[in-house]
Amino acid sequence: MTRLAANLSMLFTEHDFLDRFAAAADSGFRGVEYLFPYAYSPEELRARLDAHQLSQVLFNLPPGDWEAGERGLTCLPGREEEFRASVAEAIRYAQALDCPRVHAMAGLVPQGADDATRARHTETYLSNLRYAAAELAKVGKTLLIEPINPRDMPNFYLSGQAQAREILAQVGADNLKVQFDLYHCQIVEGDLIRNLEAQFAHMGHVQIAGVPDRHEPDVGEVHYPALFARLESLGYDGWIGCEYRPRGETRAGLGWGQAFGLNDGQSGTA
Template sequence: MPRLAANLSMMFTEHAFLDRFGAAAKAGFTGVEYLFPYDFEAHELRERLDQHGLTQVLFNLPPGDWEAGERGLASLPGREGEFREGVERALDYAKALDCPRLHAMAGLLPQGASEATREAHLATYVDNLSHAAEACGRAGRTLLIEPINGRDMPDFLLQRQELAREVIQRVGSPHLRLQFDLYHCQIVQGDLIRTLESQFDVVGHVQLAGVPERHEPDQGEVNFGPVLERLDSLGYDGWVGCEYRPAGDTVDGLGWARAHGVVAK
């Protein structure tokens, strides 16, 4: 049975962010993830985790100027210094929160990018990930990369599972693994179970959401029951992040999760 982690950037938004920890615990979650911790002091987040008996599962490296539309720095030529500073900042938070996994968003290509521009971004991506994976390894953390669909995030460099595997192989670090998001994979290429099987040896974290609306996993075109059963049979012992936007009240939509051990307190 997978261990489900609530994504506090998307779930329990009926509450202020720091109050979402308690709401998630009350709903029966024991792990949490979210996009970014940097609007808060690490000790504030640590206090919430400890108060509610929660495990911090994952968060992202600084993404650049999110409000201006940036979606990661890892592949952006000329921003290497800023990316490396972000790695160190994220590792400081990871230490304080005892968080084992950090996700490095690849970033966006310029609109209409040429093949030469794409290759330059890819080369920067591999170099930056090599640096970050080494830093994460020294700190006892795992770095993750995630293919994200181009409908939700146009021009995102990393969209397909095959490219993620190629990048991981090029970096060649045991500290770099794949964040396999079932929602994004279904939109980009489908064939979830076979794709999961082919990628399983590099999977470090899994996320899910209903397709296409990104609501609860029991809504939409995917029957996630067999997918999660296959994940179990493959021997996955990590977390599955619930990175979805509830269609209504978060707790009211958690009926699907009860079969997976999320029991309200």
């Protein structure tokens, strides 16, 4: 069964953040994800999840100074202590929210970086991922990495699916997986079904959005029913995060999800 999770950083933004949990549940979602939980206490978020019988599916480690343009700490030399503190904070929230997986955003490489600079970023990235995976393994959690397209996030360290697999092989941690975002993959590489098949054994989570404008998944160049069918035939039983920007009011654009249980409270099990 397809299990759709609402990304509350992008969906239901017509509501205050804490009210988006109720809006998601009322629209048939049984799981939620979002970028960051840290503006709210774990107890406050736990209460919203429990009140609406929602599962916390995913969130990101602290990304550094988001407002200043930072997009993760994992590959940044000289920020290792801050990264380790971010892992501890993410674990605190993941345990309180019973969230099984967290995403470590890679971070940005300086524009025009030379080979030596890139090598330092790679060394830092691998070392930090080994540390985070080991810490998360102690509490039974999965660490995710995500290739992100350079159009939306220029200079992001990780952009390709094969690159992600190579990182997994170099880190060598059983609880390190790929967050496979079909929107980003289409922009960078296309050939989605073949990429999905190649990545399937390494996937820890899936996300979707329409391409090219990141609106509802029934708008644009990607035929998601075929991708959902292939995921099901491969045996995928995880969540699919709906990480898109609605063209208008969120619920008005959820008609695409009716085939997958939305609007009737049956999109998945909590």
